Amino acid sequence: MNPVPRPRYQTIIDEIGMKKSMPTSKEQFEWYVNDGPEDCPIVFLGLGPEPDKIPKWFGLSDTDTLYFVECQDFVDQTDNNWNGAIPDNFTRIAADVFTAEIAANSHVIRYLPVQRAFPSFYGPLTARLLLCKSSFPAPSKIVWLPITEDDLLGKELGIAFEEAGYTVKFIDHEALGKHPGAVLPELLEDGTPNLFFSINFKGIDHFGLCSHILHEAGVQVAVWMVDNPFNVLPTVKSDYWKNIKLFVTDHSFIGPLIETGARWVTHLPLAASPHFFENTGQLPDHAHGIEDALVFVGRSAFPDKEKFFAGISVNPALLTTIHEADEAHRFDYLWWREQMKDVQLWPGNQVRQIGAGTELTSSRWKSDCLHAAGDITIFGDDGWKILENADVRPVVDYYAHLPAIYRTAPVTLNVTGMQLPAGLTQRHFDVWCAGGFLISDTNPGLQIFPKELVEQVTYTHPNEIRDLFLRYREETETKRNLRQAWRECILHDHTYRNRVDTILTALNL
Template sequence: MIKSIPTHFYYNKTKAWALIGNKFAFNQYNSFQKAPRGVVMCPNKHMEIEYCEVFPKVGELPVVKVKTQLGWKTLDSLYNPEKDAQELLKHGGNAYILLGCGSGYLMKELLKRNPERVLAITGSDFLYKKNIKLLQNNNILTSQITLLHCAHPSHEFFKKLRNFSQDFPDGKAITHIGECQTFPHIFNPLRMYVEYLKHNFPQRQTRKIKKVLFPQQGFFLEPDVEEELKLRGIEVVTEKSFAHTSVSEAQALHILENHSPDIIFSINNRGSDRNGFMADACSFTGIVWATWFLDSPSFLVSDRECRKEQGRWAFCWDVAGIEPCQRLGFEKVKMLPLATNHRLFKPGKGKDELTGKLVYVGSPSFGDEERYFASLRRKPQAYRIAELFQNKVIAERLLPTLHEIEDALRQEKIDKTCFTQSEIQRLPAFILYTANLIYRVNALRAVADLNPIVFGDGWEGLLPGQITILPYVDYYRDLPALYRSDCVHLSLTHLQMRYYPNQRIFDAGACARPVLSERLPGGRELFGDEVDDLFYRDNDELHEKAAVLLENWALRHELGQKLNNLVQARHTIAHRVETILSSIASS
């Protein structure tokens, strides 16, 4: 049985320390041979620290493992790496592009074939040195094989791939799956570019948007945006959402060749696959890629799918989305508040049984949240940490940082290892999720004596008996009539939004009905001072204003009409689509 040496590493500038058992061993970064047997440490510019572990020999070469955020990745098979390398090269050839070199088995097998030219790219400084040594031991000339270490897929590497493909049009591209999966941020764009070079795909020069590819998932506002695009004479082609799918490089190009759009547009990142091949394909072919975030990008975008060079457009429903988009790699980020479909939500006949009532439409959480936090909801330690931060999150509408959470874990003497790495990454959002539930429950309890009606699933056992709980209502089928009713609506904006109010004030406002909403910084920007009486600072003021409106029909009518005028003039889906199109056109 193959055993690995238990190791812990710390890297600082050009020095590396290895802790083996209880003893420290020191070695200079460039002197790998002095490191303890079986342990290698080297820096990687993207991951900051690169942890490598060398297994005892399986064949003629050892096998390397690299530690990633998701655990240890073995670059080559532990069972028969030589045979795997032979399989990759079985179709022969005289010139090769190697995307990933692995532990050396692929390079060793390639040398047996004496190719005319090879361009090899590795994502690891250690693997680069390892394969260079293999070439030197075999007296291979650098004019025959070019080996490059890529820490980031810059223009330089794309240029080298293009030049090589032009010089050797019949060259074979070999993907070392183990290394490509270990360093996806490096190899996914390079893989997509190599596939692009195989095709005679003309570079697009979009002057005017005439055709939109619109991947959808049946999410609200998708049909509304599609309708607005069509009303402008733009052809809209719909596809199933690419999000969380494994679209291959070839499939990404096939989709673009088949539809030939000017732009891929989506709601909540549904125009991107988990590897970012669709967005990379767009950037290489000159097709615009854009999305409108209606939820936090942190929940919706994987770390490996986005980079600034793709030129992605991100329109954010709230300021809370700006920093995550920039961190994740979106190049162009612009604020775009929520809005209403003014053709669907408009004044008219409502439900008589709701006249003079206080109404809230919404469930305690979204279905996506339930799935996203499924494992954390089974751990009492997660709820303990959430409890520590809930008051601060409610007051400031800000997620705690991972550093703050780790400090809290230490203070509470909670073993961090009770969470997986993925769960640690989700803890800030879980804290927000639990705080938001408490926030909405507390607000509804504060107005319980006004006998409000709540439409939504999952409230059982959370609210006092004075509150009537009715079933969930469908956004398109049931909600317009409900919002037309002569009642007072509650907003209770999700805590992930800290600048603008949520959808309710736009939809109910378009129906000329008043909506009580939190006094957020962006409220005045959207609505000015004309409906200032609809905004409250705390639950006491919420109760006070709700009581006044419930007793005063004339005031309800006046504020509802003013809100309707503002929404119709500035905050419809038509306005937002115009902003999206004009922003892209001006760039």
């Protein structure tokens, strides 16, 4: 028995340079039936590759009033017969003619494959259609955070925005990311925010319909890329991200993002939350006996690292270069990018080759520093047990236990990963806020602090760590004064309330 051949579809190149098939059948269309007069106009958002079949599929006659909007990038890729196949009673209209009023008083039919191929063109039209009959209030002092309070920075941002006079609403980012067209119109009826503030694009679907709907409703959309932007962007499948407001924790990514097409990027470092770290926390049972210890808190690898970099190998020649170099050399993300100039930063996943190399040298740097530190107490996962000099203890609760650990230990060690060449960690802020004392490796991100404070607590080579710990292990007047100066600096200029003020000013809110 001969297998049934698979149908051959027209293929096109979509807005981000990827090949997409354009299947043709009635099932590829979605019909929005207007509840007004039966004879209201019919508007097609995309006709698909065989427009001559549409009248039969939808029971249309040659006397019906029919209009269509088509993306020119699609038209330019059709064959010579496409225009001739459009029935005579179909009239093409420009995208800006498809207003909310037209959408509200027409039957609208969407050809879905082309919507996914050119979401920057069709997304605003779909948003107009979805909201054309909605009744929602004008934007007010509300901020939507598409995270839960227990997610990364959820509690901190929630409190900081409330302190700035905003009502905060936490949004289910998973439901929103999967079904923005169904979820958002209903949410907007309960109150329209001034700002939708996403962490690492959480809550925004891959094709950006969420951002188009919010824009149609008059809501500002901003994304704070807390992690390496080019480890986050592979999930984005549309150009929409280039037009929204982007914040980055690491200023060294501003240039590369603009080179890749971003139109608005500004620096927003991490910060401290006095609400959770100033005079709070309690030592867990497994944290006793650290009064004379050098302490490190952190994971040996980020979750699902192997899955994230699955199938990616690192150039052996680059590995040889790294192994022969001095331990103090920072083989960070920008170094790896320089070695892989031909790798496209976006779109696609090939950029993860740069991230994989960076993660390898990041792990090496952390291991070298922790090994050179001498006797050290680590609160983290079992991956650290390969270090013979480490007393590895179980992880601790970030809010309930960490402030007390920082406050009790004479010195806390920070080792900054290589994924963010000029990025800072929460330790740079939390330790001082909690009343602890931090020593850290040098990196360009520390420029946001006074130079005279930074120089006294930083190292450039792993072999300097032990001497720096011994210098500050005992409580002295010099140490007390330095700790107080750092604490005042953090509480005055580097809290999440400071960061929220930066956000609101930058967005003219």
